[in-house]
Amino acid sequence: MSPVPVWAATGLLPVDCELLLHLLRTPAAPPADGRTEALSLAGGPWADGAGGPVPDTVRAMERYAAAADRLGLATVHFGSPLPAELDRPDVPPAVRRAVAERPGYLADRPSLVLRLGPARSAARTVMVNVRLDAAPGSAPVSFDGRRVRGPGANGGAGPAVALLAGIRAALAMAPALGERITVLVQLAAGGAGGVLGTRPLVERGYVGALNVFCAPTGLRWLPRATAASTARLRVRGEDVAADRTDGRIEAAVLLGFLAQYLARELADRPVRIGGLTAGPLPGVAAGGGELLLELPYGDAAAGRAAERTVEAAVAGGLARFRTDFADLPGLARTAGECARITAVEWLQRGLPVLDSRHPALERLLTRAGLARWPGEEPAFDSDAIWTAGLPDTLTVLFGPGTAVPATGDAGESVDLDRLDEFADAVARLLTAFAASTTSTSTASTTDG
Template identity: 55%
Template sequence: MFNVHLDTVAGGEPPAFDGARFTGRGAVDAKGPAVALLAGVAAAARSCPAVGRDVAVLVQAVAGEEGGALGTFGTRPLVEAGHTGRLNVFCEPTGLRHLPRATAAATARITVDGEDAVDDRPEAGHNATVLLGFLAQHLAASLGRAASAEPPFTVCVAGLHTGTLHNKVHGGGSLLLNLAYATATAGAAAERALVRALDEGLREFTARFSGAPPFARTAADAARITRLEWEKRGLPALGPQPAWGEELLARAGVDRWPDGEPGFTCDAIWLEGLPDSFTTVFGPGSLDANRAHAAGEFVDLADLEAFADRTAALLTAFADDVRRDGARHAVPVPARVPTDLTEKAGTA
């Protein structure tokens, strides 16, 4: 099974091709690799009659990978319906190395729900800007230290919003944080660390600002007007995979992502725990070097062609294994695709 997402992060310039390089949103993540994937499957089918005869090839072209959905509306329903393989490859930019693991992420929203005030009487309201700004710095420092402990996790202090007016005390607003982790244990530790750090931050804010008249009401009510909500939590992370898959990819000429190099989050998490299977992440280009999600996103034609070649080699090697060991590893018949799937709005 090959999985590739066709949605992109919003924005970006019009697509272009100069004969050697494609530019535009989705060039490397992941519309360009989607086309190269199909070219690789077609090449394998032409050169190896067993592909399509003895080996079933399933391609999942999904939406809902970007925008924080993490496959909830695209990949997850297909996996739960049984649309998986013995070998499962998720197409993401990995520099043509395969990555047999994937982190998951929890997203927290800290909301302040206080009362507004006019600029002439700031003490009459709750200043969500000052409170959330303080909490953002406190959480960055506290979670930054906790993230390096065991089990480790990664913290991203993300968007903070209260309002846009200069002559108003904004009483409400929110702060988003993302906590990425490689194991369920690390995810649970990250959640606990956030809860502790938020509680500490609220106490420190109250102690620091209770004596400042413009912020005294905010300090007194900080704990009451602040709440923690989880946009998502408890998602699986893709852990270690069986040795036979590593050997298969090596025979196909696909190098392995180094253990010491951090991985990233993608829809492959939904294959965690799938029995008698191997799941990995594999594709051309780099999220950073190819400017994925940003202006100037690109992928070179040569990298797409190399990905197609390696895809064909991987399918051929897998077909060889099936011919040799087919009786022990029968290809499962997919279940019927549900007809009531819902896609995530707001992605392109």
């Protein structure tokens, strides 16, 4: 086996910084998920015609593809999933509704696949997955020559641009890189557990033996990823005048009680409780409302067990509410009917988790000088879950920055030095993978 070439980091060039700032300033459609789409459909800041920034993901991806083309990466896919690909139980109902009711929804969330070299078997292919979307309402974009700030600087556009710098450096060290291996770059539409972007791309065959998902891991590779189920507790009722106190449904009181009850009952479980909404209009006592629960899990069995635990805890909370509030004026009807008017709806459930293993490729990462994520530290969620079960592959999360911003840091940001280090790591990884392959290659006849 050929030795891994020594490569000295040259850092991002001014043209890279220009591209990064352009991407950060181009509004992309926010990550799609059940809660975001429910708010958007109700008239939130990203709803059609709501007056917020107009998503221009297509323009951002075209600019990125043009920069990649100068390095020899060809565009092999650029488009949105077909509606039929989203007619599945693991797609949140609110996302399916958005697809059906909002013209242009899918067009605003395309995915892009770029390729260096011809299409080859997965055994001789490295795939890197990055995202350009960002949450609305993030801090403004700025760059002081050392630190870049803006939505996606740490986990989106920042590593995406540094990835191109790393490929450029690898090509400078090994000009025939594309004759030895194939490099795929996925710019996937995000959110909803990857069902709009990563999952369709993986199912179309845009994967490699080594799959790297850019994530804020502090430049340590993590071969695990969790998933999460999302539940909505919905109280059904009617809206009545606020000055009427006889027999109305008090959704806010019921849901507020359930939020506190569940926080106590599920205190030993990683359940996130939030999104309580009721009474959207002044002068109206809401007869309905909802509460959102998110249940992260590290294996499928634990996820199913958590769902049963939550459903049992909700039933217990309703029974307690019925007992505690039955005799209170104005709450008797709510207490008496709480079980009938409250439902647990699963916005998303049954997602796979990732626990990837491939001893030979793990040793390759070590030879490339990449540090492993400590086994005792917990994993986190990622679209990488859709590569779970792929045979003879290794999938890792790897990228600059950390999931938690530094104390006192306003908004998402990343030091340029960290992006330089990520580009360095990408170059070492690609040249190490190429060195591990044979000197001959046979291109396939398809792009998938």
